[in-house]
Amino acid sequence: MTDEGCPWVSFVVRKTRLQIVQDPSLNYEYLPMMGMKSFIQAALELLFGKHSQAIAEKRVGGVHTVGDSGAFQLGAQFLRTWRKNLKTVSIISCQKEQYGLIFQDMGFTVYEYVIWNPKKLCTDTSMFFEAMEHTPADSILVIGNIIDCRFSKNQWTKLMSIIKKKQIFPFFDIPCQGLSTGNLEEDTRLLQYFVSLGLEFFCSQSLSKNFGIYDEGVGVLVVAALSNRNLLCVLSQLMNYVRALWGNPPATGARIITSILCNPALFGEWKQSLQGVVENIMLIKEKVKEKLRLLGTPGSWNHITEQSGSHGYLGLNYQQVEFLTTKKHIYVPKSSRINFTCINNRNIDYITQSIHEAVMLTEG
Amino acid sequence: MTDEGCPWVSFVVRKTRLQIVQDPSLNYEYLPMMGMKSFIQAALELLFGKHSQAIAEKRVGGVHTVGDSGAFQLGAQFLRTWRKNLKTVSIISCQKEQYGLIFQDMGFTVYEYVIWNPKKLCTDTSMFFEAMEHTPADSILVIGNIIDCRFSKNQWTKLMSIIKKKQIFPFFDIPCQGLSTGNLEEDTRLLQYFVSLGLEFFCSQSLSKNFGIYDEGVGVLVVAALSNRNLLCVLSQLMNYVRALWGNPPATGARIITSILCNPALFGEWKQSLQGVVENIMLIKEKVKEKLRLLGTPGSWNHITEQSGSHGYLGLNYQQVEFLTTKKHIYVPKSSRINFTCINNRNIDYITQSIHEAVMLTEG
Secondary structure, three states: OOOOOOOOOOHHHHHHHHHHHOOOOOOOOOOOOOOOHHHHHHHHHHHHOOOOHHHHOOOEEEEEEEHHHHHHHHHHHHHHHHOOOOOEEEEEEOOOOOOHHHHHHOOOEEEEEEOEEOOOOEEOHHHHHHHHHHOOOOEEEEEOOOOOOOOOHHHHHHHHHHHHHOOOEEEEEEOOOOOOOOOOOHHHHHHHHHHHOOOOEEEEEEOOOOOOOOOOOEEEEEEEOOOHHHHHHHHHHHHHHHHHHOOOOOOHHHHHHHHHHOOHHHHHHHHHHHHHHHHHHHHHHHHHHHHHHHHOOOOOOHHHHHOOOOEEEOOOOHHHHHHHHHHHOOOOOOOOEEEHHHOOOOOHHHHHHHHHHHHHHHHO | OOOOOOOOOOHHHHHHHHHHHOOOOOOOOOOOOOOOHHHHHHHHHHHHOOOOHHHHOOOEEEEEEEHHHHHHHHHHHHHHHHOOOOOEEEEEEOOOOOOHHHHHHOOOEEEEEEOEEOOOOEEOHHHHHHHHHHOOOOEEEEEOOOOOOOOOHHHHHHHHHHHHHOOOEEEEEEOOOOOOOOOOOHHHHHHHHHHHOOOOEEEEEEOOOOOOOOOOOEEEEEEEOOOHHHHHHHHHHHHHHHHHHOOOOOOHHHHHHHHHHOOHHHHHHHHHHHHHHHHHHHHHHHHHHHHHHHHOOOOOOHHHHHOOOOEEEOOOOHHHHHHHHHHHOOOOOOOOEEEHHHOOOOOHHHHHHHHHHHHHHHHO
């Protein structure tokens, strides 16, 4: 969000949009069902890196989808038909994710694990492994936002052995690459690890948020397969579902993104704008923390700046959230996870003062 | 298609696209799940007329979908869950339609009836009523392109009595309003009749073709209900499916179309451009007919100009089509139904000469 409360749009996106519209040579024909080929290629290179071995081996591919809902819908339809042994879905994330319903509607049994520890005020790696223990064999494992989970080498090995033993099918969610840490590679660390081991998985890659094209819903269902042959089989089956779901994906968003990703100068500008956004978010968090410190609000507020990304937990309890909602008209969800980009110079004093009052009242 | 073989884009669309991109006040926030409200309103007024009683009574509404596949997918999902008595689908059209698979995949039994009579060389009203006789009770009836069917007053009455007796749920397909006859009202004649009787039905309304925005897939699932209360119930259920299908529909196409439909000057320009396209198609058909006459090709070729719309049957048999395909590299489907807009000044002589040869060879 900008200071004016409007959704952020990268300047380079505005520029590219204008260039595209003025191009008289553009052909407005239907896209293929698979989507825009150059867009998928560029998106894969963004996700796995330009020199990714998996791309060179042609065992990763993708289908251009309508946003991340479309990617989950498409992937879930495929798994329901072609992996009939997978009957349950475990969703592990530091926040409540919305994909549960998609799987539930298709008849999967869904377990959701939010691995935010409200006592320790951090994303809790041990909660992650507890969730993994509870996950039944032959499950789909949706790995949401766990960027703040730092695994030790032992934990990595443990994770892989559970996945192999339980025959778990991973389904990643990469909703806003680059907007968590400001670093494109860092944000896909976990995924990189899986692909380097040659595992097969799906990944929902959304490009609406990190380009600021919310109104277009540009996504890719990324398929990592064991071999190129395997990949082609999966993609060809996916086409049948696409035909019934939306036929041909919309082009505008994909066209803008491809133009930026395939042009080194524009790509550089975009990367910088991402960093700018992330620095800005961190600045807001620092300011909130500092203001609470100056107000003398009880408790350490380090957890605010220790969380990556635009959203984060304030670490308030239900009673405190209720005070904010009913007395201060600050509508925070019960979990106290908020979008920090909605805090700006015009409302920060009111918000921090209100948090202070909430904490003082309930502490007392 | 233009003379250069590119998809046609209305000039007014190009102009509007440019205006929209240059508008700094535009907000690129997610659209609501229902879609762009002003777009849905404008699309409904286009379909039913600005002064439609059904709109005034608020018993028609719509959901903004990703193209016509999206509209059929959404409608079919709703009917499967909420109208469990409907087990079969009859698709009646002058051509083979692609929606059969969507319904089939969901477990419906699908019957398809193509009501082109290859002997009489016309869309055959009696074939339509035969198909209606075969349609089981409690069916969904998908009414595709039957614009060339002219019903007598008795036939209208008969149609309505069958629909009531068999408890049939109609599902219209309006893929390119205005591109059949050049007249927006004339192209939705059948639909108008149904709505004036207060019947409930679904309609897939696509706006990609008549605006020349093929790459965006802009559609609406139109709901005509018995009452406003009824309508709101249906729309609220549809939202659950949208959340899982694509979340929020893409905005670009809808934004362009809304700008045109809501501005009387632009609307006038667009209407005129539609008429231009239709006149152009008719001109091509006339030329083909005239050239075949001059070549002395046996048979009457009036059926070419008697069919409305961009596509039409050449009225060739399998042997003649095979000759065109194998000897002349003119790839015509077995039905001999072709897209006349692909014929231009550069290829018309070759095509008509080839048709002539095909007919001469097989007649002799």
